[in-house]
Amino acid sequence: MHTTRVATPADLNSCATVLAQAFADDPLMSTIWPDPVRRKAALPGYFAASLRHFHLPAGGVQLATDREDRICAVAVWDPPGAWDQPITRTLRALSDLLPALRTRTAAAIAIRRALDERHPREPEHWYLANLGTAPTHRGQGYAAALLADRAETAPDRGQYLVCTKQENVAYYERFGFKVTGEFQLPLGAHPTMWAMWRNPALG
Numbered sequence: 001m002h003t004t005r006v007a008t009p010a011d012l013n014s015c016a017t018v019l020a021q022a023f024a025d026d027p028l029m030s031t032i033w034p035d036p037v038r039r040k041a042a043l044p045g046y047f048a049a050s051l052r053h054f055h056l057p058a059g060g061v062q063l064a065t066d067r068e069d070r071i072c073a074v075a076v077w078d079p080p081g082a083w084d085q086p087i088t089r090t091l092r093a094l095s096d097l098l099p100a101l102r103t104r105t106a107a108a109i110a111i112r113r114a115l116d117e118r119h120p121r122e123p124e125h126w127y128l129a130n131l132g133t134a135p136t137h138r139g140q141g142y143a144a145a146l147l148a149d150r151a152e153t154a155p156d157r158g159q160y161l162v163c164t165k166q167e168n169v170a171y172y173e174r175f176g177f178k179v180t181g182e183f184q185l186p187l188g189a190h191p192t193m194w195a196m197w198r199n200p201a202l203g
């Protein structure tokens with residue numbers, strides 16, 4: 001049984017843990033932190049800071065839980081008009097982000113800029129910044145439940161994401177996303193990213 005709900009500040013640390021586990025070998029995160037030991041240590045703090053300052057306040061973060069109410073998957077959605085963070089909010093987040101980024105701050109900024117340059121400005125849409133499932137619960141439909149839930153609760157808005165692994169492109173296509181472009185990150189091994197868009201449901 002999958003239960004989905006909106007995340008609250010009380011869920012922050014558990015959500016950050018799930019995302020850190022889910023993105024431990026992600027190509028984008030590996031470009032920011034090439035050292036796997038450093039990446040593993042940095043990701044929980046990085047996701048906690050991102051959720052606290054950028055995503056939870058907008059109310060778009062959702063989670064899926066199992067029968068024991070354990071958080072098994074997290075979808076980090078930014079509502080329409082909320083994906084482009086103001087510089088004032090970024091400055092407030094620095095005290096929490098810098099301990100995680102440390103010497104990789106410049107790399108993170110370069111990658112953020114590359115993602116923002118390709119982000120569609122129109123029409124207004126929901127942006128799926130992250131979708132991750134705890135390794136112990138993969139393949140059990142938790143992420144699918146979160147994708148389906150957003151499609152049902154916001155059918156009149158398009159949805160945008162950047163897929164960081166080629167093997168996941170087909171997964172998102174199952175939910176109506178289509179590849180709109182490919183690009184490479186500017187650092188490291190220049191991994192390929194896939195911009196994907198899901199049209200709103202037609203009435």
